[in-house]
Amino acid sequence: MTLASQHMAILLVDDEAEFAITLAERLRLRDYQAKAVFDGESALAFLASENDKGERGADRIDLVLLDMFLPGMSGLEVLRKIHAIRSDLPVVLLTGQTDPAHSMEGMAKAPIAHLSKPLEMRKLLALLETLQKEKAHA
Amino acid sequence: MRRRYTALKRKIVLIMAAAAITPLIFLAAINYFEFHNTFTRETEAPFRSLVAKTQNSFELFLTERSATVGLIASIYTYAELSNPEHLKRIFKAMQTEFSYFVDIALIHDRGKLINYAGPFADELRGADYSEQEWFTQVRANNRYVSEVFKGVRQLPHMVIAVRHTSGEGHSWIVRATLDTSRFIKLISGINTEPGNDTFLVNHDGVLQTDSIYFGKALEKLTFPMPAPELEGKVFEITGEGGAAMLSSFAYIPGSNFVLMSVKPAYSFLQTWLMVRTDLLLIFLFSAFIIYFVAAHSVQVLIDRLRQSDQEREEALLQMEHTQRLSSIGRLAAGVAHEINNPLAIINEKAGLLTDILELERDFPSRGQFEAQLGSISAAVTRCRGITQRMLGFTRRMNVTIETLDINEMVRETLTFLETEAQHKHARIELELDSSLPGIRWDRGQLQQVFLNVLNNALDAISEGGFIKIQSSMRDDATMTVRFSDQGCGMDEETRKHIFEPFFSTKQECGTGLGLSIIYGIVKRYGGDIEVESAPEQGAAFTIVLPMGRHETGVKQ
Numbered sequence: 064m065t066l067a068s069q070h071m072a073i074l075l076v077d078d079e080a081e082f083a084i085t086l087a088e089r090l091r092l093r094d095y096q097a098k099a100v101f102d103g104e105s106a107l108a109f110l111a112s113e114n115d116k117g118e119r120g121a122d123r124i125d126l127v128l129l130d131m132f133l134p135g136m137s138g139l140e141v142l143r144k145i146h147a148i149r150s151d152l153p154v155v156l157l158t159g160q161t162d163p164a165h166s167m168e169g170m171a172k173a174p175i176a177h178l179s180k181p182l183e184m185r186k187l188l189a190l191l192e193t194l195q196k197e198k199a200h201a
Numbered sequence: 202m203r204r205r206y207t208a209l210k211r212k213i214v215l216i217m218a219a220a221a222i223t224p225l226i227f228l229a230a231i232n233y234f235e236f237h238n239t240f241t242r243e244t245e246a247p248f249r250s251l252v253a254k255t256q257n258s259f260e261l262f263l264t265e266r267s268a269t270v271g272l273i274a275s276i277y278t279y280a281e282l283s284n285p286e287h288l289k290r291i292f293k294a295m296q297t298e299f300s301y302f303v304d305i306a307l308i309h310d311r312g313k314l315i316n317y318a319g320p321f322a323d324e325l326r327g328a329d330y331s332e333q334e335w336f337t338q339v340r341a342n343n344r345y346v347s348e349v350f351k352g353v354r355q356l357p358h359m360v361i362a363v364r365h366t367s368g369e370g371h372s373w374i375v376r377a378t379l380d381t382s383r384f385i386k387l388i389s390g391i392n393t394e395p396g397n398d399t400f401l402v403n404h405d406g407v408l409q410t411d412s413i414y415f416g417k418a419l420e421k422l423t424f425p426m427p428a429p430e431l432e433g434k435v436f437e438i439t440g441e442g443g444a445a446m447l448s449s450f451a452y453i454p455g456s457n458f459v460l461m462s463v464k465p466a467y468s469f470l471q472t473w474l475m476v477r478t479d480l481l482l483i484f485l486f487s488a489f490i491i492y493f494v495a496a497h498s499v500q501v502l503i504d505r506l507r508q509s510d511q512e513r514e515e516a517l518l519q520m521e522h523t524q525r526l527s528s529i530g531r532l533a534a535g536v537a538h539e540i541n542n543p544l545a546i547i548n549e550k551a552g553l554l555t556d557i558l559e560l561e562r563d564f565p566s567r568g569q570f571e572a573q574l575g576s577i578s579a580a581v582t583r584c585r586g587i588t589q590r591m592l593g594f595t596r597r598m599n600v601t602i603e604t605l606d607i608n609e610m611v612r613e614t615l616t617f618l619e620t621e622a623q624h625k626h627a628r629i630e631l632e633l634d635s636s637l638p639g640i641r642w643d644r645g646q647l648q649q650v651f652l653n654v655l656n657n658a659l660d661a662i663s664e665g666g667f668i669k670i671q672s673s674m675r676d677d678a679t680m681t682v683r684f685s686d687q688g689c690g691m692d693e694e695t696r697k698h699i700f701e702p703f704f705s706t707k708q709e710c711g712t713g714l715g716l717s718i719i720y721g722i723v724k725r726y727g728g729d730i731e732v733e734s735a736p737e738q739g740a741a742f743t744i745v746l747p748m749g750r751h752e753t754g755v756k757q
Contacts, residue, residue, distance in 0.1 A: 085553050180542070
């Protein structure tokens with residue numbers, strides 16, 4: 064197993080392209096695989112095609128960073144559809160608020176975390192590390 | 202405001218009272234007139250019949266006397282009448298058969314007294330009546346009934362004269378004098394009712410007989426003669442000393458006499474006064490009851506009205522305020538979200554630059570770059586703080602009941618006002634009961650309450666002033682948080698009004714809504730705010746919080 068393959072593959076969904084691309088680049092600098100898409104449809108299409116290919120292991124998306132405010136399909140809708148495709152996929156919701164609606168808790172089987180924008184890299188990295196450890200244990 | 206309600210109350214009471222009392226007044230008036238009419242009718246009928254009866258008697262009296270004189274003039278010849286002895290005999294017979302005759306005289310058609318029988322034979326001897334008024338009249342009309350006059354004896358009497366013309370065309374006149382004191386007796390004999398006064402007057406209003414109320418015979422009446430149209434009717438006159446009297450009269454045909462009867466109206470008045478007093482009492486009593494009921498029910502009505510007006514006003518204010526706050530909140534949230542996105546980009550770009558800088562170990566001016574990027578990051582962090590607060594404000598708009606630690610809430614509120622407190626060098630002492638249980642309230646609203654009271658305390662104290670905050674249990678179901686300051690305090694008048702909307706002592710600085718809103722909030726939770734204060738003695742606001750009672754009527 065290479066170091067790269069040990070690192071997680073992350074899908075970034077945010078309509079602010081500049082933000083998504085820059086964050087992806089920063090994650091790549093930290094040896095994560097990162098792909099940026101700019102709307103919910105593209106994200107779902109990507110995850111669906113990945114499923115169809117039946118890809119396993121290293122290339123598969125391990126985490127989605129999802130902006131709550133997306134044009135067209137809303138963040139929550141995308142979240143529901145993501146879990147329809149892969150119910151075990153962890154999602155980190157990016158919101159404006161520090162502690163967003165608790166109503167979503169228990170909605171999904173997969174772990175959901177919240178981070179507020181602007182992101183604090185420190186917190187994101189800590190979260191990623193936690194997930195990585197969980198993945199390693201699994 | 203209060204004046205408006207008072208005016209409204211007065212208006213309604215007046216209208217109600219007027220509506221109720223007007224029919225009462227009508228009733229009283231109708232009653233009065235009915236009574237008056239009935240009474241007058243009942244008084245008039247016997248009175249009128251009395252006058253008619255008297256008139257008949259008097260007419261009969263006069264007719265009899267003048268027929269007697271006429272008979273004497275016609276059945277005896279001039280020669281017989283000229284004979285003194287003969288005349289004396291006739292006179293004697295007259296006196297016996299018909300009373301009231303004083304004398305009898307035969308007068309020549311030219312006016313000379315021919316013969317006389319009676320008490321004044323000497324005085325009248327040789328008298329000539331040709332120039333006298335009555336003589337002219339009897340010559341013209343063959344019959345004459347004089348008015349009453351005072352004769353030689355200074356006694357009122359009257360004269361009946363009849364002219365007779367014989368078959369041969371020879372004329373003579375027989376004149377008889379009547380003692381009026383006699384027919385006064387006749388007339389007064391008819392006066393059955395005490396207080397009645399019946400008398401004769403001539404057409405000019407000169408009394409012909411004595412009257413009880415208007416003087417002796419030949420005096421003039423004190424009131425003008427009534428118009429002839431009133432004959433037979435009962436009408437009111439003003440007697441001596443302004444006393445009201447009822448009067449009726451009748452003309453005696455063939456004479457210059459008017460028979461008049463008068464009686465005091467007091468009997469009617471007395472009866473009416475008695476009835477009127479009863480009526481008046483009933484009227485006053487009813488009026489009082491109507492007024493009392495009207496005033497009382499209107500008071501209840503007005504109180505309700507005022508209360509509901511007040512409640513509505515308060516609710517409106519509260520709503521307005523909430524709406525304003527929530528629109529401000531929405532605006533703030535929108536702005537925060539909008540700013541967050543570019544801020545996130547700046548953050549990532551600066552982060553990426555830092556990342557690159559980390560990789561490029563030998564980058565020139567590295568230190569300088571790092572410092573600049575650090576500044577950008579710090580600025581982003583500051584902005585994040587601002588947007589987070591803005592979003593936090595919005596969140597507080599939504600009422601969420603949760604279990605709160607009162608002491609923690611107090612401390613949290615204090616942090617909001619830290620800068621101001623420091624600025625004023627205020628000393629704030631906390632005396633919090635750590636054993637307090639949690640309380641079910643909305644965090645934002647409780648914070649608003651504390652913030653407001655604390656803010657007022659900070660405003661009230663002077664430089665370096667002292668504020669004490671105490672929390673404790675009052676009883677099993679309520680806890681209190683007491684904010685006391687040693688500020689300027691307030692007088693009784695101010696204290697009474699501080700919870701009223703728009704009441705402010707801060708001149709331009711306040712809207713006067715703060716305390717009214719938080720009072721509304723606390724009241725809605727079933728709590729209360731107690732105020733103790735005196736001028737220059739500081740103030741203490743005790744917020745009484747019932748525990749675990751869910752707020753009603755607020756969307757969650």
